Amino acid sequence: MTAPPATVAVTVRDLAKRYGRRVVLDGVTLELGRGVTGLLGPNGAGKTTLLRCLATTLAPDGGEVRALGLDPADSGERVALRRRLGYLPQDPGFYPHFTVFELVEYVAILKELTDRVTRHREVRRVLGEVDLADRAQAKVRRLSGGMRQRLALAQALLGDPELLILDEPTVGLDPEQRMRFRALASRLGESRTVLLSTHQTEDVAALCERVIVMKDGAAVFQGTPGDLGAVAAGRVWLSDRPPTEESLFWRTADGRYRTLGARPPAGDPADPGIEDGYLLLLGGSSEREAS
Amino acid sequence: MTWHPPRDLVERYARGRLDPVLTMSVESHLARCPACRAAVPYEEEWLTASWERIEDLVDRPRPRLATRLLCRFGVPEHVAVFLAATPALARGWLVAMAGVLGFAVAAARLSAQDGPGAADALIPFLVAAPLLPLAGIAAAYGRHVDPAYESQAATPLAGWRALLLRALAVLCCAVALTGAATPLLPGPPGLAAAWLLPALALTAAALALSTRFAPPVSVAALAAAWSGAVAAGPLFAGDLLLAFSPGAQALYALAVPALLALVYLRRARLDPGETR
Amino acid sequence: MYRFLARRREPPPIGPAGDDAELLAAVAAGRTEALRLLHQRHAPWIRGRLARRCADPDTVDDAIQDTFVAVWRGAHRYRAGEGEVAAWIWPIAIRRLISTLRRTGPAPPATPYDEARLVTESAEDAVLVGVEHGDLGTAVARLSPELRAAIQATVLDGLTVKEAARLLGIPEGTVKTRVMRAKARLRGYLA
Incomplete structure (x- = not known):
């Protein structure tokens, strides 16, 4: 283990979560700083559960989280955190009868972009970021897996969040798209905190400044890729x-x-x-x- | 064209500082000279703002039918876009609701008879009508019914605000459809409208229970309770319409505000990130 | 803006160098970036010209918005042989201004010409008047503001009496009489 990141954006202490008898998170303790951090671990190590706790979509059973100085256990601070958060879930669901534009616009409304002109501008911006601008009017059900993944990434980018939590963002991307995703993620990491989970050690080597390895519901390693x-x-x-x-x-x-x-x-x-x-x-x- | 007005003259024209004759002269020159048109001064911010308004009008999808309808009824545009995504407001649901109502009305009309038994024909309708908004709420919001739930759950609007907005839309929709079917029923009009208070009470109860259990579980429990309550009338009191009697109606009327107050107090628990 | 994935199909390039007719053709093909270039090129002078006819900047901005939305929808109706694009857009703009006024109610009169800020006519300015209008310019200058506005709307802007009435916020009959009086005066001055 090496020294903690220079600027701490997220602190997790003894985080615990169980589903019935199965312990999924068993006292996770970690710190995240600005830049891109990779979360490595085998299936069932608790990566997704940890990310969901950080993304405020799941309440942990024990331990504490502080993200951007806010405590997601408090309902008011949780909403404040959500205003500064972007989240790409592992299994981002869609309304298949919506168009790409409609779907992103819908999430933009949930992110409180109420003014129509501002909202549409932001929707166009994020679709441009993931190069779906020319597919804006396509129905979601007609998109390929890689396009859906980019669509899910687009909604996470809405509102230019300070904290981005991306659960397996490179799944379904072809090698060229994966390379472009890396460029986008590292650019985002210049000024924001990005935490992404992956099975791919190449992703981590290519773009992560720090890496956390999870095993059996605990963080067993934190450090730079070189340390790993x-x-x-x-x-x-x-x-x-x-x-x-x-x-x-x-x-x-x-x-x-x-x-x-x-x-x-x-x-x-x-x-x-x-x-x-x-x-x-x-x-x-x-x-x-x-x- | 060999002659052009000096730049400062064009600028004075744009600011409205020229006398009418010079204004006319500059204008007739501008109409024919691209170079001088390009010299008309403007503020960069003005041009950007103007373009953004135009871009948004020319390059935007046509709003969904539901969105347009809601806007027509005075719902703010962003709320209308939000509600149009409610799974329980999808066309399939509306058709299903209309179908149930159609059957209930048809059953009532076919079995309608004169005399003291006239009211009994209304029972299928009266039992089914309050269940419609209930079913809609089960399908309105939550991890199991909304495919995009997980993405939404991390947004500031997630939780009670999203659920209550959707529940309200579903309730309005169900009440409007049922209300439209009510005049088609035989029997006394007062009795035909007896579904309204039970519908409101069951909806409020579903929301209140959802602060503890998942909405589909709450709704299933309430649907069973409602069916039991209706069946209890003839079984124990010998009155087919006990669940719709004035006494019962008063009970529903009292329950609605009490349950809504409970929902409001426990609203934080409708949030997926809330510790249970 | 960084592109996540390079575009595979590059549409024919249209740049700030493209001429108006090409841009309009691209607009007709549904290219918003072409409309943006047209807007950049034409909105400033249209704004200037509309502002000489309506003193309320918000109304003018609304009219400009409507104008370019109309250009977006009607670009396919433009034929290159019909003359300059600017000359094609201007009638749209003035009519959009009139429809906007119909929605928002009569506009305040166009900025009254401020005598105190009167710009001294330089020799150059005088030449300009001569070049553009000759004797007619001087003759028009002698008309009263009301008659001049009526002539400007009907003759120079090419509006119908009804449209001119709406723009100037006066009844149609008044427009007709003012135009007749103005023409009579002009004939007198030029005789």
Whole structure:
């Protein structure tokens, strides 16, 4: 763990949430600063639940959140926070019979853009940001998956929020769109706080200044992408033959075997990457303690 | 054209500082000279503001039918756009409501008879009518019925304001449809309108229960309670219309403000982000 | 503005260099950016000209808005052979002003010419009057403001008597008599 981010926009302390008997968040503690932070973790680690608590659409069972200096547990401060918040849910639903323009305009009304001219200008602006301006009159049901994802991103950008919470924003985007999303997100991160969850370590390497790894409902790592790679320092090996021990390894493009953890026979040390650190963190804490 | 008015003359013209004859001269020159037209001074902010108003008029989708109708009734434009997205106001729902009412009216007319039993024919209608707004509220707002719920839940309007606005629209819609069907019924007009207070009371009760349970759960419980209450009349008191008797009506009338006050006090609990 | 995804189909470029007729054709094809360029080019002088006929800036702004919305809807009716686009827009603008006045009620009279701020006619100005109107200009200058306004509306702006009446806020009969009197005076001055 490294020092906290320079400007703290969001603080989470001991956040807990359970559904019935299943514990989803088990004392999450983290801090977010300005810039883009990536949230990595396997399915079921509690990423979406954490994001929903931060986006004020779900009340946690315990712990506390302070975002932009506001406490979402208080109904008044929660509304104030929502005025400065943009949220892309994991499964953004749509009204399929609406047009792209109508759908974004609808969310704009929910974001209290009551004046028609201002609202329409803002709708056009966000549609331009995600390059859906020329699809404004298309019915939502006719859009491809990637377009829907961009549409969902557009509504999150309404009102130029200071805090953006994006749950798997790159799902469904093709490589070119993904690259453009990265450019947009990093530009937004210059002056705002962006928290995005992803399965893709490449997304994190490409655009995140900080990364948080979640596992079993807790934040097990916070730091820079470089720090995450450093977790694997001295525990990444390349060998010509597969390791005999039970350890995490895979065959790479050049025909050698990359092993994480204990050194295999005749293994050469290799430079660790973000993915190595991430996999080792998920691999189990016992191994980590041993090193 | 070899001659152009000097720039300061054009500027004085634009500010209205020229005498009428010079004004006419400059105008007739401007009509023919693009270069001098371009020299007419203007403020950048004025041009931008003027363009934004125009752009919004030429480049905007035609409002939905529901939006236009609501605006016609004096609903503010942004509220009308908001309400037009209510799932319970979709065409399918309106058709379903009209269908239920049509059946109830037809049943009443077919079984209508003269004499003391005339009122009994109204029972299907009277039972069904208060359930319509109730069903509409179950389908108006919430995680399970609104596909875009999660995106909306993170907006400042989410929670009680969105729910109450939609519930009001659904109620008005159901009451208007039922009210339109009422004169078609046989039987005494006073009795034919006996659905109104139960409808209002059940709606208020649904909102009050929604501060504790999910709206569909609340509505299902109330629908069962209402059916039970209607059935209790003939079973225990021997009066088919006990649930619509003046005494019962007085009870509904008292319940409505009490329940609405409760909803208002507990409104924060209609918010998805509120700790339960 | 940053573009999330580059446009794949580039429509034929229209830039600030395009001539009015091209822009109008693009407007007819539904291109708002062409309308924007036309607005940028023509709104200032139209505003100036309308402001000489109606002293209320809000009414003028409303008329300009209506004018460009009408241009948007009617661009396909323009034929390049019919002359300049400016000459095509102006009648739309003056008629939109009149309809706006019909909605908002009669306008305050156009800015009364302020004698105190009278700009001394320079030699250059005098030349201009001669170039544009010759003797007619001097003759019109001698008319009373009421007669001049009637002549301006009916002859120079090409309005019908009914439209002129609405613009000037006077009955149609009065417009007719004033135009007749003005013409008689002018004949007298020019004789």
